Amino acid sequence: MTEALVFGYALTFLLCVSLSTSCVKVTSCSCRSSRGLLDLSPLASDKGPRFPHAFISNRSYISYNPCIAFTNDTCKRVAMCKFFMGLHETVGSQKSARFIENDDEISILYGTVNWGAKLVLRCIPHAVNSALKVLKTDVSNRRYILELSSKYACLKHEGLNAGSIIAIVLAVIVAVYLFGGMLYMKCVHDAHGLQLIPHVEFWRTLPERTKVRISYQTRTMLVYRQVSNKPFRGVAIYLTPILLQAVALCAVHVLCWKPCWKPGYSNLQV
Template sequence: MAWKLLELVYYSLIFVILLAAKTYGINCGSDPCKCQLSEDKYLNFTELKGDRTVGSVTYHYYGCKNTVLNNDCKETTLCLEEKINENTTKWTSLGNQKDMQFENSKIGADYDIIYSKSRIGLICTEHFNESVLVEKDISKVNEPVLFIFSNKGCAIIIQHHGMSTGGTLVVLLLVGFAVYFVGGSIVLYCIRGARGKEMIPNIDFWQNLPGLVKDGVIYLLNGCRPTAVSTAESYDRI
């Protein structure tokens, strides 16, 4: 009974450690100006903005904050200005803060800022103090694609004091193994009268582990297809 309780405590500890491990994706949360990339890195778009004029077309980009330019580009972060003729200018909003998304780049940049009608590739230039907006050839795509080169688009490192989450998890895992083996040995020694290697918890599993690993590797190398039994360990388990 005591042995089963010890096993339950051990596996519960492993389960808690796995739950505590954070798998970070790109998370902008409630603040579109700041996106968490990992436990120790984030991006700050507060000062990221720029304009780009190509012929009669001008893109106005205002980063993560909506701006009112006119009635056509109202509450927008990216606006397209097209000069039709000397007297006519067409304004089109290509995105606003509400529909902004952020993801790993699919167009060769570091990260992509995605709007419902456009996409901006963000490229970190650490030693370049200005933000430069560049238009990509869009003849083969259905949405305007821009690149912005800026040191404001570089990841900011968060300085941690003390042990990181990864270090804490490693310590907990080592403590779990210590409790498992030491506690299990004590239980087997005192209750079952085990001696020598018989004091190792689940000794049959640990003795068979190399064969299990070998079988798993062979299984993967064969494309996850069953193969003929080729080892003594495999034959014994069958």
């Protein structure tokens, strides 16, 4: 019983991890997560930085422009540039932009070999204007922490895409199969330990069956090449039938619930 519960908890954890999403970079100023789309492109300027002066001190400031690179003196084609005592220094390029998502907060990281910046995005849904300010200077990490307050820093909710729907359906099927199967095995067959896992013997032997089938297919490819003296047409062409057979075998086995073949019946063996 303990082993089965551990297995169930582990699978549940893996499902949760697989379904959890971060904000995946789409462009240098946009990303997509399970909660929606973040797009800063309305703030982009093609005539220099949209935010020219985010002051660090009285004598230094940072200029920033999302999406479109700008040039300012020695800052060549950058996203963020620092001005200090008459000198310009690159803080980050558009290419260096990386999105991170912690809880409900999304930030963009910019960096160079010297200094970098973390731009914290603050969502203000009904804001008329957007503002950029420097929160602090993280000397230990050589990074400036800035905050961009804007309605464009809010996620736009989108409908579920095909990938999300498939992932949810698969997660539900796996959960129902696993926990429903464990309940069935316990109540109907009074199973214990690993025997609570539905079709445990099938899942134990599936890797070996697949390995044998792949070995057989590999030998077939080698013989074909020696006899025909023709090059391979691609590994996918040969491995696809194996994968389809494995999927079909799993589906038949699960739908039948009990083993659908005898050990000697080779037509359904992988």
